[in-house]
Amino acid sequence: MARAKAGTGAVVALEGSPGIGKTRLLRAAMERASEGGMAVLSARGGQMETEFAFGVARQLLEPVLLAADAGERGVLLEGAAAPAAWLLGGGRADRLGEPVGGGGDRSFATLHGLYWLTARLAARTPLLMVVDDAHWADQPSLRFLGYLAHRLQALPVLLLVAVRPEDPGAHGLLLTELVADPEADVVRLGPFTLDAVRTLVHDAFAASPLGPGFVRDCWTTTGGNPFLVTQLIAALRAQHAPPTSAAVEQVGEMGLETVSRWINLRLAGLPPAATELAAAVAVLGDGADGGQAARLAGLDPASCDEAVDGLVSLNILRGAEDLAFVHPLVCWAIYAQLPLRRRARGHRDAAWLLWHAGAAVERVASHLLAATPAGDGEVVEILLDAARSATRKGAPDLAVRYLKRALGESARDASRPEMLRELGTAEQNAGQFTAAAEDLRRALECSNDMAAKIEIAFRLRTALVWSDRAHEVGPALGGVIAEAAERDSEGALLLEAAVAGALQVDLSTPREVRERVRRVVAPAFAGEPVPPHISSLAAVEALFANEPAARVVRLAEEAARGWYQAPEFARGPMRAQLFVALIFAEGHALARRLLDDDVEDAHHHGSAAQFLNAAVLRSTLFHRLGMLAEAEADARAALEAVHLQPGPGPSRDVQPAHSLHAPMAIAVLVDTLIERGKARDAERLLTETGLADADSPLLLFSFLIGARARLRAAQGRMPEAIKDLLALGARLEGAVLTPALVPWRSRAALALVAEDAGAARRLAHEELGLARAFGAPRTLGVALRAAALTGSPDEQVDLLREAVAVLEDSPARLEQARSLVELGAALRRKGHRSEARSALERGMDGGWSCGATALAQRACAELRACGARPRRQALTGTDALTDAERRVAELAVQGLTNRQIAQTLVISPGTVETHLRHAFQKLDITSRRQLAEHLPGPEQPAARQGKSSGS
Ligand SMILES: Nc1ncnc2c1ncn2[C@@H]1O[C@H](COP(=O)(O)OP(=O)(O)OP(=O)(O)O)[C@@H](O)[C@H]1O
Numbered sequence: 001m002a003r004a005k006a007g008t009g010a011v012v013a014l015e016g017s018p019g020i021g022k023t024r025l026l027r028a029a030m031e032r033a034s035e036g037g038m039a040v041l042s043a044r045g046g047q048m049e050t051e052f053a054f055g056v057a058r059q060l061l062e063p064v065l066l067a068a069d070a071g072e073r074g075v076l077l078e079g080a081a082a083p084a085a086w087l088l089g090g091g092r093a094d095r096l097g098e099p100v101g102g103g104g105d106r107s108f109a110t111l112h113g114l115y116w117l118t119a120r121l122a123a124r125t126p127l128l129m130v131v132d133d134a135h136w137a138d139q140p141s142l143r144f145l146g147y148l149a150h151r152l153q154a155l156p157v158l159l160l161v162a163v164r165p166e167d168p169g170a171h172g173l174l175l176t177e178l179v180a181d182p183e184a185d186v187v188r189l190g191p192f193t194l195d196a197v198r199t200l201v202h203d204a205f206a207a208s209p210l211g212p213g214f215v216r217d218c219w220t221t222t223g224g225n226p227f228l229v230t231q232l233i234a235a236l237r238a239q240h241a242p243p244t245s246a247a248v249e250q251v252g253e254m255g256l257e258t259v260s261r262w263i264n265l266r267l268a269g270l271p272p273a274a275t276e277l278a279a280a281v282a283v284l285g286d287g288a289d290g291g292q293a294a295r296l297a298g299l300d301p302a303s304c305d306e307a308v309d310g311l312v313s314l315n316i317l318r319g320a321e322d323l324a325f326v327h328p329l330v331c332w333a334i335y336a337q338l339p340l341r342r343r344a345r346g347h348r349d350a351a352w353l354l355w356h357a358g359a360a361v362e363r364v365a366s367h368l369l370a371a372t373p374a375g376d377g378e379v380v381e382i383l384l385d386a387a388r389s390a391t392r393k394g395a396p397d398l399a400v401r402y403l404k405r406a407l408g409e410s411a412r413d414a415s416r417p418e419m420l421r422e423l424g425t426a427e428q429n430a431g432q433f434t435a436a437a438e439d440l441r442r443a444l445e446c447s448n449d450m451a452a453k454i455e456i457a458f459r460l461r462t463a464l465v466w467s468d469r470a471h472e473v474g475p476a477l478g479g480v481i482a483e484a485a486e487r488d489s490e491g492a493l494l495l496e497a498a499v500a501g502a503l504q505v506d507l508s509t510p511r512e513v514r515e516r517v518r519r520v521v522a523p524a525f526a527g528e529p530v531p532p533h534i535s536s537l538a539a540v541e542a543l544f545a546n547e548p549a550a551r552v553v554r555l556a557e558e559a560a561r562g563w564y565q566a567p568e569f570a571r572g573p574m575r576a577q578l579f580v581a582l583i584f585a586e587g588h589a590l591a592r593r594l595l596d597d598d599v600e601d602a603h604h605h606g607s608a609a610q611f612l613n614a615a616v617l618r619s620t621l622f623h624r625l626g627m628l629a630e631a632e633a634d635a636r637a638a639l640e641a642v643h644l645q646p647g648p649g650p651s652r653d654v655q656p657a658h659s660l661h662a663p664m665a666i667a668v669l670v671d672t673l674i675e676r677g678k679a680r681d682a683e684r685l686l687t688e689t690g691l692a693d694a695d696s697p698l699l700l701f702s703f704l705i706g707a708r709a710r711l712r713a714a715q716g717r718m719p720e721a722i723k724d725l726l727a728l729g730a731r732l733e734g735a736v737l738t739p740a741l742v743p744w745r746s747r748a749a750l751a752l753v754a755e756d757a758g759a760a761r762r763l764a765h766e767e768l769g770l771a772r773a774f775g776a777p778r779t780l781g782v783a784l785r786a787a788a789l790t791g792s793p794d795e796q797v798d799l800l801r802e803a804v805a806v807l808e809d810s811p812a813r814l815e816q817a818r819s820l821v822e823l824g825a826a827l828r829r830k831g832h833r834s835e836a837r838s839a840l841e842r843g844m845d846g847g848w849s850c851g852a853t854a855l856a857q858r859a860c861a862e863l864r865a866c867g868a869r870p871r872r873q874a875l876t877g878t879d880a881l882t883d884a885e886r887r888v889a890e891l892a893v894q895g896l897t898n899r900q901i902a903q904t905l906v907i908s909p910g911t912v913e914t915h916l917r918h919a920f921q922k923l924d925i926t927s928r929r930q931l932a933e934h935l936p937g938p939e940q941p942a943a944r945q946g947k948s949s950g951s
């Protein structure tokens with residue numbers, strides 16, 4: 001608590017078996033915290049609430065908002081926190097809002113919003129956030145807590161959770177991650193000692209002398225479990241038994257399994273109304289409303305009051321206001337002994353009660369999930385409503401459950417195809433691609449509407465690709481395409497493009513099948529006007545075929561212009577194609593602009609999936625431009641989003657959506673770490689993510705394999721590097737001719753040169769020929785360098801000079817620096833010292849400013865060999881700024897305050913100050929105003945990013 005109050009938050013988890021004293025400790029902590037001036041937010045997971053999206057998060061945060069006046073609420077919820085506002089509206093607010101569509105996934109924005117709200121509250125007063133029974137917390141809330149946990153270091157927040165680790169709670173994985181976080185402290189509670197039991201027993205039987213051995217017997221029969229000790233005491237007292245060993249023996253073995261029997265015995269002494277009421281509260285959920293419980297139990301107010309009194313006197317209910325059991329275990333014991341049919345009936349009745357009382361739709365629906373299907377149309381409506389609400393909140397996994405149940409309720413409903421489509425879409429959003437493919441197939445079979453079928457088929461394509469069955473796309477969509485050809489030619493073309501796109505990214509597609517792609521893009525290649533989804537497909541096809549880069553960029557630009565003509569469900573895959581074409585054909589400026597927009601848009605609308613896509617691709621772009629810090633930041637953010645994506649839990653349908661995006665992000669990280677001279681960290685990253693030997697024919701994997709081979713070469717493990725690269729080459733053959741994606745030929749050439757100079761040279765020249773035809777500077781520069789390094793000393797200097805010249809106007813600064821260093825080295829070897837020095841100096845500066853430590857150090861060594869004494873690093877001027885300093889300074893130039901900068905970059909205001917101070921020192925200035933003279937403001941594009949090669 002002291003640390004949290006000082007600004008460095010943490011997670012503390014209390015673990016222990018049922019009844020061991022977790023809640024009791026939490027209460028003590030809450031008291032301490034409020035005495036110590038912390039604000040306390042608390043929530044509790046409930047067995048009936050695991051399906052209630054963000055239920056726990058709402059319990060934590062809603063009370064503060066409700067207590068605040070309108071002005072304060074406005075301040076708390078403005079800006080970044082705004083997406084949390086509607087979630088925290090409460091009650092029927094759940095039922096309002098926009099209909100769900102393809103862009104209905106809001107997971108990301110919601111998490112962000114909740115996080116910002118928490119950060120703002122913490123800025124006012126340090127917080128203790130308590131989550132009891134976290135094993136019953138809903139999954140979206142756990143995602144929020146995980147998200148928060150990663151950011152606690154800079155927040156005055158102590159997050160305290162209590163967990164039964166062995167509870168088969170639904171969401172083990174997220175919970176385990178939260179608790180297993182290396183930053184989290186785990187406190188495991190054990191049973192009471194004999195002395196502790198003695199204290200408790202003494203207090204309870206203060207009036208009567210204790211029999212010999214009584215305390216020890218209490219201790220052994222209960223195993224020292226405090227809950228059981230309190231139950232034993234309650235049982236003895238209810239029977240008016242004296243505190244003796246004989247009485248304990250009569251009570252018999254006390255265990256959690258026997259608690260029900262104990263409670264039954266106690267209930268037997270009360271009128272039947274008490275048993276009914278207890279059952280009703282157990283069904284409705286702990287803390288139920290008195291009136292509702294009475295109605296569910298079928299009791300009039302008078303007999304209900306009587307029953308409550310009886311239950312309170314027997315220490316079963318805590319009090320009369322809200323009907324809460326003395327302990328969740330008591331609730332569980334009563335619920336567990338209700339016959340199954342009775343439970344199901346109870347839940348159905350409870351659902352209607354709550355519905356008519358205006359409860360949130362998801363609360364109603366969670367009871368419907370536990371009721372038996374009965375073909376009720378109104379039930380279907382509520383479940384669909386709940387599913388849409390869950391989707392809007394970014395809890396597609398819960399939407400899946402509601403939709404499945406809705407389908408079960410309406411076995412032969414006309415709205416089935418629509419429900420199946422929604423189910424398939426929700427499953428897709430939840431990362432359950434195999435199930436999604438199956439349900440979308442069923443939807444396709446029973447749908448009669450052509451437009452709907454086209455959309456379903458398009459989604460089916462995505463589900464199949466992500467579940468690693470790209471080859472099934474063609475056959476699966478064949479029927480719809482044939483049908484559409486007669487009734488909706490535009491739709492048919494859209495689906496043809498969808499099939500082609502799937503074939504394109506699967507390197508195992510046989511050559512003759514790939515012909516199909518060629519047929520679809522033929523009109524675009526011939527310069528005829530085509531819809532945007534054909535242009536984007538054609539751009540990628542042209543790229544793969546190593547058509548001139550300028551042409552690829554032109555096709556991509558066309559697709560970008562016609563963007564909004566495409567139906568919404570088709571835009572995601574199209575955008576990905578567009579980005580790939582632009583990044584690798586070096587249409588850098590447009591790629592950057594569109595990707596920035598996309599990242600921004602994903603933040604705004606909050607789709608984790610969209611963010612993941614955009615961030616992975618942008619990190620690739622940054623890396624290719626030598627913006628290593630930015631590349632790393634995006635790659636790590638993407639990996640975090642992978643984590644946040646509603647996804648596979650331990651018992652779920654585990655799918656590789658994550659494992660498909662992650663390899664690309666990891667490829668960027670591995671590459672970046674190599675540039676930094678941290679091969680060992682790169683190796684660790686591969687091992688930890690299980691990707692050290694991973695393989696797949698999907699194109700996305702090529703980047704990983706390429707990066708891994710680079711690492712092997714950097715480690716001197718040449719044979720492995722060569723083997724991997726040649727295998728990759730063989731796989732790419734026939735599908736991807738261009739060296740722009742992964743320059744496997746030049747990498748293999750460099751790895752082979754010592755062993756087989758002839759083969760190395762052949763490979764390098766093959767790539768050079770392709771790169772010249774392609775004509776994009778970065779790709780050509782890379783090929784020229786490889787040709788130089790595998791060539792004769794005489795060729796070397798010429799080819800490297802050409803590489804430097806080609807890259808002169810390209811924003812690919814790292815490649816430029818690399819070529820300069822190689823040129824400098826080659827010149828030195830030929831004895832041209834002064835020219836060598838100037839190239840090496842430029843190369844070294846370029847290396848430092850990209851953060852490419854390995855290259856800069858190599859340049860230093862070369863310079864020393866030339867007799868120069870290089871400074872270790874540029875020490876003043878903007879080049880001396882670290883990336884963090886530069887980012888902070890740039891935001892300061894834009895007029896943001898330190899606090900706003902801290903919020904934007906998610907760092908502490910103290911850190912912001914430090915960065916700014918260093919920046920001032922390095923730039924030799926004393927005020928923010930002077931910063932603007934050194935750094936470009938918001939209007940002018942930054943010099944390092946603004947240059948574009950165009951093609
Ligand atoms: N240190 C203590 N001193 C006295 N009584 C205690 C102590 N710890 C726990 N108890 C009593 O034991 C019972 C069970 O404790 P508690 O509710 O904290 O358990 P829990 O670990 O939260 O259980 P669950 O996992 O079921 O939530 C409560 O009635 C509580 O009052």
Ligand SMILES: [Mg+2]
Pocket residue numbers: 022023024132133328
């Ligand atoms: Mg508890």
